[in-house]
Amino acid sequence: MKTTLIDSPVANVANIARALRAAGAELHVTRDAGEIANAPKLVLPGVGSFVAAMRWLTENKIDAAIHQAVNRGAALLGICVGHQLLFDRSHEMGTTLGLGLVRGEVRQYDGILPVPQIGWNRIAARAPLFDGVENGVFYFVNSYAAVDAPDEIARADYGGPFTAAVQHQRVFGVQFHPEKSSAAGLRVLRNYIGWT
Amino acid sequence: MDVIPSIDLLDGQAVRLLHGDFARVTAYGDPETVLDRIDVPRGSRLHVVDLEASRSGRPVETEIVRRLASRGLRIQAGGGIRSLADARTWIDAGAEKVVIGTVAADAPDVMRAIVDELGAERVIAAVDVRDGIVRVGGWEREATASLAQVLARVEEMGIGEVLITDISKDGAMRGPSFALYRSLRTAMRIIASGGVSTMSDVVSLSRIGSVGACVIGRALLDGRIRLAEARALVAAPNAIPERVIPCLDVRDGRVVKGVNFVDIRDAGDPVECAVRYESAGADELVILDISATDANxxxxxxxxxxxxxxxxxxxxxxxxxxTIEDFRALLRAGADRVAINTAAIRDPQLIADCAREFGVQAVVLSCDAKRAGDHFEAMVRGGRESSGVDAVDWCRRAEELGAGEILLTSVDRDGTNSGYDIELLRAVTSLVKIGVIASGGAGSVEHFRDAIEAGGARAVLAASLFHDRRLSIGDVKQFLASEGIPVR
Known part of the structure; x- marks a missing residue:
């Protein structure tokens, strides 16, 4: 099955495309709303600002296209800020509505550790998305995260617990960067690519 | 691991002595005011030393201990306890436990009598060590027994906790004696004392299995460590791995290696090296372009x-x-983060501009530091020229400007395999909150441990050691894990 990578300008599309291909994806990269609405399997990347990333989705009607695809039964994987966009809302620079595909809110870390989190962190995960991952350590770069999301499938701790991954039916999100997480990250991508 | 605040008492005041020298006193004021200021909560353990008693052998500060105990603090009192009567004085004043040093080392019969009378659970043995030798009498003389003998003796009496102070470290803020604590063979719970001066010291002690608690004095009083934060940090899951980073020095498209930034030799193809390192477990890769000319x-x-x-x-x-354009070009070419060195010293604003444009996570300050008398100087142009800027001040300034991490290279140690410069690392890591990558001098697995444990580095970098295959990344990570340091 073809995997469609949403070509957001607020994302590290090139790195994610390389990793998806290395994980075996037959990849199509596009920012065409029509193609996105009809895609069977989507990847929504994102780095930097939630507000800017969400604005690009709405201004280009990609948000509606994603909803259409998911309602049709397409699978979707959000990565980093792409993962945060799946939630109801984020409190980065005021409150901004997200796609509302998974329940919960995204907030800044308020623990004693320096923000942003930059580096590897161990997650506790039990879900098919993590099948075959021997060493649950992934690479994170983030200042914001969801906490105790109802659809949480992986959790990590950075001065307090946070949601490292979510799944609601065929919608997945990972707060870490699978494209920078070596074999473990590629395995997660491969599991998503092979998801039926 | 428990974190125990400590105050020393002299003439009714909370004080600290440097190296146990009564001529070098820092006074902090009324003990209760001091404890309020450093936020010691009810129910907390508190380590109290009566300095006058430790010198003269006569308990004098019992009234203060009584007041502190009535505030709900669990006090372990020490200083000059030479007899059962002395020990009773402290227990009667409300101390939960007594801390006994000189007698533990020099008078086993008296120690035995105290333990029999009060119960082993109310007694903490205290051993003060300087250069491996036990000191007694307010640190002023050598004990007759060796450290191993003292430990064996008190353990045999049923005592469960031993407070070990390295007095060459105490109050000097140079870090605790990690090597001493690692070397001890005892079933007793070790309370580490002396030299704990950064949050990183507390975390490092918590990773040593036999250390059950640490005592912090001056660093709490000076505000370098906050008690609640230190306790939260050691209670949190110790899951964030420290990183091992191979470095490729690249010139004209080839990996090269140099000793002290000169005498450069070819060491291979960058892509081959990079792929080999990732599969060997590298947590990150650093490429430093040392091309001589702009054309390259x-x-x-x-x-x-x-x-x-x-x-x-x-x-x-x-x-x-x-320039910001150089920075952008490297990110576009596939770098996740870019290290800036010489240009940032000439124009510090470059750090702020890049942080704003690309995010702090993308900005790494590369600082090449060289010893110059009693301080370190930031070097430019590949470590060849002095900038006239103090390296430690510069690292702190770079953090303020928006650097996300610091790659700190000791020019003196680079290529020597004689170990990272721990003093340089501590000077920087004790001042900045952002992560520091230790670089320059790695020669053995212990060096990597020391940079993290004593130096406070959050990542360790090496080049020639890995290129020459004298050590593998796996060797390093396996050793770190065996020493209680989390790795991926």
């Missing part, structure tokens, strides 16, 4: 492009970055 900078961009195509771990690239 485009070659470096090609190297970054090729390497990033085959690499699925974070890639940091530095060398010759002068």
């Amino acid at each position: 900078r485009s070659t470096a961009l090609d190297v970054v492009r090729h390497v990033s195509e085959s690499l699925f771990i974070p890639l940091t690239v530095g060398g010759g970055v002068r």
Whole structure:
């Protein structure tokens, strides 16, 4: 099955495309709303600002296209800020509505550790998305995260617990960067690519 | 691991002595005011030393201990306890436990009598050590027994906790004696004391299995460590791995290696090296472009492009970055983070501009530091020229400007395999909150441990050691894990 990578300008599309291909994806990269609405399997990347990333989705009607695809039964994987966009809302620079595909809110870390989190962190995960991952350590770069999301499938701790991954039916999100997480990250991508 | 605040009492005041010298006193004021200021909560253990008693052998500060105990503090009192009567004085004043030093080392019969009378659970043995030798009498004389003998004796009496102070470290803020605590063979719970001066020291002690608690004095009083934060940090899951980072020095498209930044030799193809390191467990890769001329900078961009195509771990690239456009070009070529050195010293605003444009996570300050008398100087132009800027001040300034991490290289140690410069690392890591990558001098697995444990580094970098295959990344990570340091 073809995997469609949403070509957001607020994302590290090139790195994610390389990793998806290395994980075996037959990849199509596009920012065409029509193609996105009809895609069977989507990847929504994102780095930097939630507000800017969400604005690009709405201004280009990609948000509606994603909803259409998911309602049709397409699978979707959000990565980093792409993962945060799946939630109801984020409190980065005021409150901004997200796609509302998974329940919960995204907030800044308020623990004693320096923000942003930059580096590897161990997650506790039990879900098919993590099948075959021997060493649950992934690479994170983030200042914001969801906490105790109802659809949480992986959790990590950075001065307090946070949601490292979510799944609601065929919608997945990972707060870490699978494209920078070596074999473990590629395995997660491969599991998503092979998801039926 | 428990974190126990400590105050020393002299003439009714909370004080600290440097190296146990009564001529070098710092006074902090009324003990209760001091405890309020450092936020010691009810129910907390509190270590109290009566300095006058430790010198003269006569308990004098019992009234203060009574007041502190009535505030709900669980006090372990020590200083000059030479007899059962002395020990009783403290227990009667409300102390939960007594801390007994000189007698534990020099008078086993008296120690035995105290333990029999009060119960072993109310007695903490205290051993003060300088250069491996037990000191007694307010640190002023040598004990007759060796450290191993003292430990064996008190353990045999049923005592469960032993407070071990390295007095060459105490109050000097140079870090605790990690090596001493690691070397001790005892079933007793070790309370580490002396030299704990940074949050990183507390975390490092908590990773040593036999250390059950640590005592912190001056660092709490000076505000370098906050008690609640230290306790939260050691209670949290110890899951964030420390990183091992191989470095490729690249010139004209080839990996090279140098000793003290000169005498450069060819060491291979960058893509091959990068892929080999990732599969060996590297947590990140650093590429430093040391091309001699601008003409060769485009070659470096090609190297970054090729390497990033085959690499699925974070890639940091530095060398010759002068402008925000150089920075952008490297990110576009596939770097995740870019290290700036000489250009940032000339124009510190470059750090702020890049942080705003690309995010703090993308900005690494590369600082090449060289010893110059009693301080370190930041070097420029590949470590060849002095900038006249103090390296430690510069690192702190770079953090304020928006650097996300510091790659700190000791020019003196680079290529020598004689160990990282721990003093340099501590000077920087005790002042900045952002992570520091230790670089320059790695020669053995213990060096990597020391940079993290004593130096406070959050990542350790080496080049020639890995290129020459004298050590593998796996060797390093396996050793770190065996020493209680989390790795991926």
